[in-house]
Amino acid sequence: MPCSSAFRRFRALLLTSGLAATVASATPVEKVDILITGGTIYDGGTGKPYVGDVALKGDRIIYVGRTGHLAATQVIDAKGMIVAPGFIDAHTHADSFIRSPDQATRVNAAWLDQGVSTVMIGVDGYGTPDVGEDAAKLQASGIGTNIVPFIGFGTVRQRVLGQDARAPRPEELDAMKAMVAKGMCEGAVGFSAGLFYAPQSFARTDEVVALAREAAIRGGLYDTHQRDESSYTIGLLGSVKEAIDIGRQAGMPVHFAHLKALGVDVQGQAPVVIAEIEAARKAGQDVTADQYPWLASGSSLDASLLPGWAVDGGGAALVKRLDYPATLRRIRDEMQNNLRRRGGAKALLLIADGFPWTGKTLEQVAAQWQMDPRDAALRIIRQSIETTEVEKKGKGTAVASFNMAQADVDLLMRQPWVVTSSDGSDGHPRMFATFPEKYVQYVRDRKVISLQTFIRQSTGRTADIYKLDHRGYLKSGYYADVVVIDPARYAPRADYVHPRELSVGVNKLFVNGALAVSDSQTTGATAGRALLRQKPTACP
DSSP: OHHHHHHHHHHHHHHHHTHHHHHHHHSOOSOEEEEEEEEEEOOSSSSOOEEEEEEEETTEEEEEESOOOOOEEEEEEOTTOEEEEOEEESSBOOHHHHTOSSHHHHTOHHHHTTTEEEEEESTTTTOOSOHHHHHHHHHHHOOSSEEEEOEEHHHHHHHHHTTOOSOOOHHHHHHHHHHHHHHHHTTOOEEEEETTSTTGGGOOHHHHHHHHHHHHTTTOEEEEEOSOSSSSSSOHHHHHHHHHHHHHHHTSOEEETTOOOOSTTTTTOHHHHHHHHHHHHHTTOOEEEEEOSOSEEEEEHHHHHSOGGGGTTOHHHHHHHHTSHHHHHHHHHHHHHHHHHTTOGGGEEEOOTTSTTTTOBHHHHHHHHTSOHHHHHHHHHHHHHHOHHHHHHOOTTEEEEEOOOHHHHHHHHTOTTEEEOOOBOTTSTHHHHHHHHIIIIIIIISOSSOHHHHHHHTTHHHHHHHTOTTOSSOOTTSBOOEEEEOTTTOBOOOOSSSTTOOOBOEEEEEETTEEEEETTEEOOOOOOOBOOOOOOTTOO
16 A cells, blocks of 8 residues: 555656656557657647657558657658658649650649649639549549648639630539539538639639638638739729638638749739738738749730730631631731730740740740731630640640849748649649759759748648648648658759659658658558548538
């Protein structure tokens, strides 16, 4: 009995002094699969980094701390390395990878080799309403990264109204509402729109609000490639106000995709944009944004240069308009101003793979063809519509548009409500190199942001915005999406001349506990999952 009483007194002393937790954490537990030891841990939050261990078992993290004292099947020495949650890309066009018939392509190496474990899909309004079916097919096919789907305004509108520039009739609006509700009930994270692109650009604000509200009542957010990032229609500031107003009227968070000030007319307006968003946030509205660390956007000649009315009805209707001299003159006249706001023909680099003009600026192509840059652009656009051979290769009008000011990019990146995205699209190096580009240029070399800010903007903050379940942080019980990075080697290899070079410096990347990258080489694992939200209460 005296011994038992003494033990109780000793145990009480441990509890009151806080030593019990230390003793418990040092006590050996069951054997783990992977022990990452001695790395500098950035857990995705705002706490200070520290040297410690991370243990994985199955598809979960089971320990994060200074010293695990754990037995493991495999021990990874991470001394001198960064250990962080797998990166989350807030805005991607990864379809050419995850939907490829080739399993090796579906591994999604372009993202994995950057340390990315999760990508958003269906952005810019292009997400399918058939969210459940699409997600099941993708996961069953075997994909390298997790995917988070949106239901897209453009897809919904096109199914009901085609390419027409008109408002929907009441029954058509009801049909579109039903599609949005269906997508949300099947697990979409929110409602995405690309109001810059036809036919979405034909919609008035009230139409967008009506559909966004269907996502709002089912817990979704509004993710927008806003109507005007430049001076095409309502202007950058007017467009920011419209997006915030859509969220306010619909009663949902607003997230600006690839926030920027695009083109010579609006360069330098980042402070005004920030002030508008800050005012909304101070008024209690949930407004956030993502951004890529490049001075060139990715677009197409048609979206960049053609007036919106010219594409009413789609490509066939455009070709007919080009055949009428009077209409052609009007199109060329309006193209001139669009070309100016983009910085001229020298600022448009043609990046679609496998064409005679690939890797040349519009200015160079026009000189080679001995014609006005507008006519060279129209020739490429028309050929991409009419020629079967070109259509088989894919859209040949893709461009990298050099149109942003460094000061704007820097200032936006410093905002606490901005996270990292690639907007990764074929032909632009951002698909293969965004995260290491941000690290090298904006953290290591120019010191625009700290390493901790970079990691938070690429992990926990993004997971918070999209309400990803048990993702984005290194915490016990969270899914085992974990990256180990060599800070001395982590770097992009892709550039505008060689846009498809894989990045280097990821020592290890685990996706749902499976080793996806080892020493900058993908392993072939396809452990990615479709991260669908739980069915909202507003669903049948």
